[in-house]
Amino acid sequence: MQKDPDDVAGMFDATAKRYDLLNSLLSGGNDRLWRIHMQRAVKPQPGERILDVAAGTGASSAPMAKAGALVTALDLSAGMIEEGRRRHPDIEFVHGSAEELPFASDTFDAVTISFGLRNVQHPRAALSEFLRVLKPGGRLFVCEFSQPPVNVVRRGYEAYLGTVLPGMARLASSNPEAYRYLVESIRSWPDQQALSQWIRTAGFTRVAHRNLTLGVVALHRGRKPTEATGAIRLARHAQADDQEA
Numbered sequence: 001m002q003k004d005p006d007d008v009a010g011m012f013d014a015t016a017k018r019y020d021l022l023n024s025l026l027s028g029g030n031d032r033l034w035r036i037h038m039q040r041a042v043k044p045q046p047g048e049r050i051l052d053v054a055a056g057t058g059a060s061s062a063p064m065a066k067a068g069a070l071v072t073a074l075d076l077s078a079g080m081i082e083e084g085r086r087r088h089p090d091i092e093f094v095h096g097s098a099e100e101l102p103f104a105s106d107t108f109d110a111v112t113i114s115f116g117l118r119n120v121q122h123p124r125a126a127l128s129e130f131l132r133v134l135k136p137g138g139r140l141f142v143c144e145f146s147q148p149p150v151n152v153v154r155r156g157y158e159a160y161l162g163t164v165l166p167g168m169a170r171l172a173s174s175n176p177e178a179y180r181y182l183v184e185s186i187r188s189w190p191d192q193q194a195l196s197q198w199i200r201t202a203g204f205t206r207v208a209h210r211n212l213t214l215g216v217v218a219l220h221r222g223r224k225p226t227e228a229t230g231a232i233r234l235a236r237h238a239q240a241d242d243q244e245a
């Protein structure tokens with residue numbers, strides 16, 4: 001699926017004012033539940049530096065800032081950022097792309113991205129950037145739509161995506177095209193195992209995920225290796241090479 005960054009940013013600019021409301025409507029209120037799970041997983045600590053990528057209007061950033069973390073909310077859409085600054089004047093919003101983060105290496109204790117990675121043109125490049133800006137030992141959390149593993153649930157969800165969601169979007173949104181994009185981007189997004197593999201390949205360790213709402217959403221996590229874990233991994237690889245030789 002083509003995801004031209006200018007088109008994606010323009011689409012979010014156009015929906016910025018009503019984005020959060022439509023989100024709640026189309027998810028049947030489940031977005032709140034997903035955010036609670038994300039917050040529990042991240043466990044933001046006072047004073048921690050957290051980068052929330054693709055933060056939109058800051059709905060994903062606000063609970064972490066409320067817990068006392070120093071949150072930087074980054075987004076590609078100027079419209080979403082404008083709305084975010086209006087709603088959350090205490091949060092620092094930065095305009096930028098996930099694929100080329102405007103931060104020094106080893107800066108953040110945690111990087112989070114909620115319902116954002118699917119919109120990025122080169123998500124694997126973004127994962128490498130997340131690794132770069134994290135401090136050694138820093139945590140990554142990716143909350144994203146996924147694929148329900150149970151057949152009957154998957155079929156029901158497909159029916160929802162194919163009929164109910166577009167119908168509701170037609171009634172509630174001035175930009176139903178954006179919701180066609182939403183459905184297509186969810187359908188073409190990798191499943192839980194494939195995304196976990198991308199995260200591992202980017203260089204993260206302790207990669208795991210848990211399904212939310214029967215796998216409609218998955219919460220992925222990983223860690224940037226510390227020097228010690230990096231050295232252990234290198235030693236393991238060297239040992240494996242010795243055994244193969």
Ligand SMILES: C[S@@+](CC[C@H](N)C(=O)[O-])C[C@H]1O[C@@H](n2cnc3c(N)ncnc32)[C@H](O)[C@@H]1O
Pocket residue numbers: 005008009012053054055056057058059060074075076077080096097098099113114115116119120121
């Ligand atoms: C579905 S919204 C999610 C917003 C917020 N995280 C939330 O949970 O409500 C996706 C956001 O990703 C942003 N986005 C898309 N591509 C991006 C990129 N390459 N870099 C940064 N943000 C991007 C969009 O502008 C949009 O605000």
